[in-house]
Amino acid sequence: MIGEKIVVANWKMNPPTFSEAEALFSAVKKAAKKTENINIIVAPPAIWLSRFKTGGAGNLELAGQDMAYEEKGALTGEISPLMLKDAGAKYAIIGHSERRSNFGETDEIINKKLILALKSRLIPILCVGESLEEKRVDKTPEIIKLQLTKALESVRQKQVQVDNLLIAYEPVWAIGSGITPSYDDVLSVNLLIRKTINSIYGRKIAEKIPLLYGGSVNGKNAGGFMEKSRADGLLVGGASVSAEEFVNIIESISVYDF
Ligand code: PGA
Numbered sequence: 001m002i003g004e005k006i007v008v009a010n011w012k013m014n015p016p017t018f019s020e021a022e023a024l025f026s027a028v029k030k031a032a033k034k035t036e037n038i039n040i041i042v043a044p045p046a047i048w049l050s051r052f053k054t055g056g057a058g059n060l061e062l063a064g065q066d067m068a069y070e071e072k073g074a075l076t077g078e079i080s081p082l083m084l085k086d087a088g089a090k091y092a093i094i095g096h097s098e099r100r101s102n103f104g105e106t107d108e109i110i111n112k113k114l115i116l117a118l119k120s121r122l123i124p125i126l127c128v129g130e131s132l133e134e135k136r137v138d139k140t141p142e143i144i145k146l147q148l149t150k151a152l153e154s155v156r157q158k159q160v161q162v163d164n165l166l167i168a169y170e171p172v173w174a175i176g177s178g179i180t181p182s183y184d185d186v187l188s189v190n191l192l193i194r195k196t197i198n199s200i201y202g203r204k205i206a207e208k209i210p211l212l213y214g215g216s217v218n219g220k221n222a223g224g225f226m227e228k229s230r231a232d233g234l235l236v237g238g239a240s241v242s243a244e245e246f247v248n249i250i251e252s253i254s255v256y257d258f
Contacts, residue, residue, distance in 0.1 A: 006233030174215025219248030
């Protein structure tokens with residue numbers, strides 16, 4: 001990674017046509033060239049991955065929004081990590097809450113995917129986050145710890161290095177809702193994530209592993225999450241499919257020198 005700040009654009013199932021996707025990608029590429037201190041990772045619908053070329057912007061990379069838990073075989077509709085890599089992806093989002101809730105992904109499946117991603121040399125962007133019900137009964141720390149330890153079960157220290165795993169804290173209730181946690185709340189979850197990683201992999205990895213915040217990020221709150229919550233980056237959904245809003249986010253954090 002060239003810069004230290006990271007912004008991931010998770011386009012989800014948007015936009016509907018390739019020509020719109022192409023226009024959005026070229027706006028992002030232009031912004032990437034102007035802000036070299038920020039690493040921008042775009043996760044478009046997989047069908048378009050191979051059509052996007054990051055060349056010319058050394059701080060721009062591609063990601064899959066998800067991946068299969070097997071390399072190949074009879075898994076109709078799934079996309080292998082080898083295919084993602086072949087199509088140009090360097091990263092894969094794993095354990096997004098929409099996969100967990102809409103497609104029944106369990107911690108065990110997420111663990112299997114994470115292990116396979118590392119084996120396939122795809123960098124996992126592991127998402128964790130509590131639901132509204134869990135937050136209401138003060139279970140956030142317990143859930144974060146549980147999701148993290150289960151996702152990383154049997155993942156050996158030598159497989160995990162500071163530059164081959166990203167962790168995103170995404171409270172489920174903040175995704176797409178326009179409601180965000182306070183900067184302090186995100187800060188305490190970030191500290192908890194570092195503490196949990198420390199107990200599994202030791203201090204060196206715990207201190208350096210990039211932590212992202214995701215959930216209703218926009219141009220106005222982006223800088224606050226980076227500065228006050230000590231996030232290393234952001235995972236942006238809705239606002240990443242508007243070129244204007246996404247460029248706002250990039251520009252708003254490029255002025256900070258963390
Ligand atoms: P949002 O989505 O920015 O639309 O809240 C974030 C995400 O789902 O990663």
